[in-house]
Amino acid sequence: MLQTPRGTADLLPADQAYWSYVTAHFQSICEAFGYGEIRTPVFEDTRLFQRTVGEGTDIVEKEMYTFSDRGGDSLTLRPEGTAPVVRAYLEHGMHRLPQPVKLSYIASIFRYDRPQAGRLRQHHQFGVEALGEEAATIDAEIISLLLTLYRSVGLTGISLQLNNIGDAACRPQYIEDLTAYYRSHVHALCDNCQARLERNPLRLLDCKEDSCQPFIQEAPHTLDNLCADCDAHFSTLKRSLDAMEIEYTLNHTLVRGLDYYTRTVFEVWPEAVGRQSALGGGGRYDGLARHIGKRDVPGIGFGTGIERIILNLQRQGVAPDERQPFSVYIATLGERAGTYGIGLTNDLRQRGIRALLTYKQRSLKAQLRQAGNQAADCAVIVGDDELAQGQVLLRDLKSSTQENVAATDLVQALERLRAGEQDPQ
RNA sequence: GUGGCUGUAGCUCAACAGGUUAGAGCUCUGGACUGUGGCUCCAGCGGUUGGGGGUUCGAGUCCCCUCAGCCACCCCA
Numbered sequence A: 001m002l003q004t005p006r007g008t009a010d011l012l013p014a015d016q017a018y019w020s021y022v023t024a025h026f027q028s029i030c031e032a033f034g035y036g037e038i039r040t041p042v043f044e045d046t047r048l049f050q051r052t053v054g055e056g057t058d059i060v061e062k063e064m065y066t067f068s069d070r071g072g073d074s075l076t077l078r079p080e081g082t083a084p085v086v087r088a089y090l091e092h093g094m095h096r097l098p099q100p101v102k103l104s105y106i107a108s109i110f111r112y113d114r115p116q117a118g119r120l121r122q123h124h125q126f127g128v129e130a131l132g133e134e135a136a137t138i139d140a141e142i143i144s145l146l147l148t149l150y151r152s153v154g155l156t157g158i159s160l161q162l163n164n165i166g167d168a169a170c171r172p173q174y175i176e177d178l179t180a181y182y183r184s185h186v187h188a189l190c191d192n193c194q195a196r197l198e199r200n201p202l203r204l205l206d207c208k209e210d211s212c213q214p215f216i217q218e219a220p221h222t223l224d225n226l227c228a229d230c231d232a233h234f235s236t237l238k239r240s241l242d243a244m245e246i247e248y249t250l251n252h253t254l255v256r257g258l259d260y261y262t263r264t265v266f267e268v269w270p271e272a273v274g275r276q277s278a279l280g281g282g283g284r285y286d287g288l289a290r291h292i293g294k295r296d297v298p299g300i301g302f303g304t305g306i307e308r309i310i311l312n313l314q315r316q317g318v319a320p321d322e323r324q325p326f327s328v329y330i331a332t333l334g335e336r337a338g339t340y341g342i343g344l345t346n347d348l349r350q351r352g353i354r355a356l357l358t359y360k361q362r363s364l365k366a367q368l369r370q371a372g373n374q375a376a377d378c379a380v381i382v383g384d385d386e387l388a389q390g391q392v393l394l395r396d397l398k399s400s401t402q403e404n405v406a407a408t409d410l411v412q413a414l415e416r417l418r419a420g421e422q423d424p425q
Numbered sequence B: 001g002u003g004g005c006u007g008u009a010g011c012u013c014a015a016c017a018g019g020u021u022a023g024a025g026c027u028c029u030g031g032a033c034u035g036u037g038g039c040u041c042c043a044g045c046g047g048u049u050g051g052g053g054g055u056u057c058g059a060g061u062c063c064c065c066u067c068a069g070c071c072a073c074c075c076c077a
Helices: A013-033 A046-052 A058-063 A082-091 A136-153 A171-183 A191-199 A201-206 A210-218 A228-243 A288-292 A306-315 A335-350 A364-373 A384-389 A407-422
Strands: A043-045 A066-068 A074-077 A101-110 A122-131 A159-164 A262-269 A280-284 A299-305 A327-333 A354-357 A378-383 A391-396 A401-406
Touching: A013 A101, A013 A122, A013 A136, A013 A306, A043 A046, A043 A082, A046 A058, A046 A074, A046 A082, A046 A288, A082 A101, A082 A122, A082 A288, A082 A299, A122 A136, A122 A306, A136 A228, A136 A262, A136 A280, A136 A299, A136 A306, A159 A228, A171 A191, A171 A201, A171 A210, A191 A201, A201 A210, A228 A262, A262 A299, A299 A306, A327 A335, A327 A364, A335 A354, A335 A378, A335 A384, A335 A407, A364 A378, A378 A384, A378 A407, A384 A391, A391 A407, A401 A407
Parallel strands: A327 A354, A327 A378
Antiparallel strands: A043 A074, A066 A074, A101 A122, A122 A299, A159 A262, A262 A280, A280 A299, A378 A391, A391 A401
């Protein structure tokens, strides 16, 4: 038996309620915040991610789905959402639009990783990017948008982790200080950290080994080593968050796994204990556009995992309300009635009424049972007798009452039933 | 990529310490009720016990390999 590739999942009609629920909330919130939807290809030139995400990162080093196509080009399935959007911004000259350009997306993301609940090789993210604005107030807007999404779908107990990792002016000096500090303790570090020291010093602060914790505490922190501009930027962000009554936890070990981040970085963690998988995260990336084009474009955004949102909703017992549309089941008896039924069904559908029917001759009992299974609101019963008299039986399945209706009046009678269904007294 | 746990009908689960033909509930289909759903009763459909190999007279059960899911790491969404 063949099955879905490891770490991928089918999305069945039964799962759809949650997906449309969270998607609808995301879309209406983006509308309220003024973000317009963008779609980019599922695969891109491999260099896009190598240059932006960074050669030393886990994503580029071991998680990308990279392949060459029949023409020999190296392509990569999108492992994150930001770089493609920035690429599109530059490619379409959006720097000539009124700034900032505020974009949102819903995208499949691919990362080769060991699967687990809430961690798939193909997963889906909502994301938002604001390009062309360096002021920290827009950082606060982005964070607010993300938290508004969580709150509106009903997630509780989440926490915002916040940090600032400096910019091109102050980070080089900071990295030097950090590296110097760690070099003096190099023999006490775990193997992983010894490697990080060479390849990606910022990640030293992210180590989970108990033996490395004291060094993380003692090491210089980015927040204490910001240049004046970064410091002012961070102050504005904090003031803005306060003004929106958004609570946050300063987390100096939050450094993020992608190279392109500058200044503001944040993650949102769910309620459950332990080092849980983040619901969403993001940050500022003022140096990113340079790696793609010839232009500097400040930007900030986030990505949040749709599967993880849904997983946490289910754990919290939040269920989306499933409102089924008004529907009619056409039950027919006899061949002539069956032919009439397919015509009638099609006619109702053209009028926007959800109509279901039986596809083969079967007992009326079986047909009504199916009508019940499919949660039809009412059934139209038509046999050869009714047909001869130009009448049909209209049965209300909720109240179990039925009446004879002239075939020509059926649509009107259904519309009346539907209206009553949609706003009950 | 590392370590561990778990895989039996579509779903939830049974099957003494290896022992006839792997069972039940739910779902679905049909009947009781030749043209009236839900309730009840009856019946039917549905399995290479994840897959492959081995041990044994005999394997769902024990061993090995493999695949998948899950948990903890790693990392992130």
